[in-house]
Amino acid sequence: MQRGSGEIGGNLLTERKETMKISRPRPPRFELIAGNVSLDFVNTLDDRHINPKELLETYLDLVRFGEDAGLLSSPQVDRLFERSYIEPDLAAGALNQARELREAIHDVFWAIINKRPAPPAALARLNADAQAAAGHMHLVPTKNGFEWRFDDFGDFDSLLWPIARAAADLLASDQLAYVRPCSSKTCEWFFLDTSKNHHRRWCDMTRCGNRAKVQRFYVRKKNSG
Numbered sequence: 001m002q003r004g005s006g007e008i009g010g011n012l013l014t015e016r017k018e019t020m021k022i023s024r025p026r027p028p029r030f031e032l033i034a035g036n037v038s039l040d041f042v043n044t045l046d047d048r049h050i051n052p053k054e055l056l057e058t059y060l061d062l063v064r065f066g067e068d069a070g071l072l073s074s075p076q077v078d079r080l081f082e083r084s085y086i087e088p089d090l091a092a093g094a095l096n097q098a099r100e101l102r103e104a105i106h107d108v109f110w111a112i113i114n115k116r117p118a119p120p121a122a123l124a125r126l127n128a129d130a131q132a133a134a135g136h137m138h139l140v141p142t143k144n145g146f147e148w149r150f151d152d153f154g155d156f157d158s159l160l161w162p163i164a165r166a167a168a169d170l171l172a173s174d175q176l177a178y179v180r181p182c183s184s185k186t187c188e189w190f191f192l193d194t195s196k197n198h199h200r201r202w203c204d205m206t207r208c209g210n211r212a213k214v215q216r217f218y219v220r221k222k223n224s225g
């Protein structure tokens with residue numbers, strides 16, 4: 001299934017000009033349907049089991065994901081993007097790290113969904129990233145108590161801290177039982193089923209749900225005709 005706005009991996013110079021010109025929220029380019037940022041992150045490898053399509057082709061895609069997910073402000077995105085031009089190797093390294101973390105998160109949750117033990121290498125990777133993330137967290141007082149905040153998102157890989165953390169927290173929570181893949185075999189996007197009866201089947205009703213309904217309609221029509 002084709003996802004996204006089609007501008008992913010577009011001409012970097014055009015993108016750069018666009019970034020320098022506009023410093024307010026841009027239209028979202030990722031479909032965030034999972035209800036948990038770490039699962040949305042897994043979904044950035046689209047159609048992964050049939051015909052994988054990489055939605056994180058460049059470092060800009062990664063920071064745009066962070067912006068869409070509310071992890072980065074637009075000025076932070078601009079700053080990281082500008083820096084990625086000055087230090088492209090570091091940015092490319094962070095993109096690589098991001099994809100590795102994503103696959104580790106996928107492999108752990110996929111094993112759990114299929115009632116298998118989490119693969120040790122994937123779990124070790126997630127543990128390492130969650131531990132690194134913790135080193136960048138600090139408690140700050142709020143109106144009603146305290147909350148965890150992350151250090152300023154100045155490092156290329158800083159976007160990965162809240163993602164690794166969200167995956168680790170989800171694994172250790174009672175919500176783990178509600179992590180599901182979309183029932184469409186050509187999709188299998190992950191989501192957290194927070195519906196009342198926990199019977200949600202589709203990543204998104206208008207995409208996979210309706211398609212399945214239409215398919216069932218045609219099968220019924222064929223069988224009855």
Ligand SMILES: [Zn+2]
Binds near residue numbers: 184207
């Ligand atoms: Zn789906």
